[in-house]
Amino acid sequence: GQNIDQPTEMTATEGAIVQINCTYQTSGFNGLFWYQQHAGEAPTFLSYNVLDGLEEKGRFSSFLSRSKGYSYLLLKELQMKDSASYLCAVMDSNYQLIWGAGTKLIIKP
Amino acid sequence: DAMVIQNPRYQVTQFGKPVTLSCSQTLNHNVMYWYQQKSSQAPKLLFHYYDKDFNNEADTPDNFQSRRPNTSFCFLDIRSPGLGDAAMYLCATSRDPSRPPDTQYFGPGTRLTVL
Numbered sequence: 412g413q414n415i416d417q418p419t420e421m422t423a424t425e426g427a428i429v430q431i432n433c434t435y436q437t438s439g440f441n442g443l444f445w446y447q448q449h450a451g452e453a454p455t456f457l458s459y460n461v462l463d464g465l466e467e468k469g470r471f472s473s474f475l476s477r478s479k480g481y482s483y484l485l486l487k488e489l490q491m492k493d494s495a496s497y498l499c500a501v502m503d504s505n506y507q508l509i510w511g512a513g514t515k516l517i518i519k520p
Numbered sequence: 521d522a523m524v525i526q527n528p529r530y531q532v533t534q535f536g537k538p539v540t541l542s543c544s545q546t547l548n549h550n551v552m553y554w555y556q557q558k559s560s561q562a563p564k565l566l567f568h569y570y571d572k573d574f575n576n577e578a579d580t581p582d583n584f585q586s587r588r589p590n591t592s593f594c595f596l597d598i599r600s601p602g603l604g605d606a607a608m609y610l611c612a613t614s615r616d617p618s619r620p621p622d623t624q625y626f627g628p629g630t631r632l633t634v635l
Contacts, residue, residue, distance in 0.1 A: 415562075419560075441620050442620045442621055444621075444623070444624075451608075451629075451631070452628065452629070453610055453626035453627060453628050453629045454563070454610075454626050455626070456623050456624075456625070459620075459621040459623065461620060461621065496560075498562070498563075502617065502620065502622070506617035506618055506622070507565070507617075508565070508617075508624065510562035510563050511562055512560065512561055512562045513560070513562065515560070
């Protein structure tokens with residue numbers, strides 16, 4: 412079966428750095444997406460990785476290792492508005508998006 | 521601004537009373553998706569349209585139907601809502617999954633309550 416694993420919940424302090432991990436087992440691989448979802452709202456696209464390495468976009472970076480089936484999302488200089496769920500999703504060989512359940516990130520002052 | 525619009529944002533229905541949720545897009549994307557998402561769970565794909573081609577997920581109950589009368593609009597019909605169908609329903613669009621990166625863009629969602 413296909414599987415995406417993420418921690419259920421993480422807590423971090425405003426101004427700090429947090430890393431949210433994602434491991435996956437899918438039938439094939441056509442890229443990995445990270446989405447942000449605030450409570451009661453729709454997911455919004457954050458990043459896409461298809462090659463190994465780090466993609467940086469402002470305060471957010473995403474890393475991929477295809478051989479390890481592993482990605483992480485790195486959030487720097489945390490702000491209170493970063494409190495949200497972060498969903499990892501992998502596109503498989505059939506171009507279907509397989510979603511993780513999301514990691515709820517709680518930011519404390 | 522190009523976007524994905526869902527109406528209504530909140531829908532309350534009675535057990536067994538049919539309900540229709542709507543989605544429209546101005547992105548001119550080929551693919552439209554309907555997801556069901558329950559609290560703290562991953563979005564669950566119900567079905568998607570690639571242009572007029574309908575693709576139903578194997579585990580989507582028959583109670584859920586969809587229509588896409590044109591490129592811009594897509595509807596989700598729940599014929600006899602049960603208590604277990606209370607959820608957020610998300611519509612998303614994308615250009616072409618076989619041409620990565622194919623980002624899915626989501627509407628704001630419709631929160632369905634079943635009484």
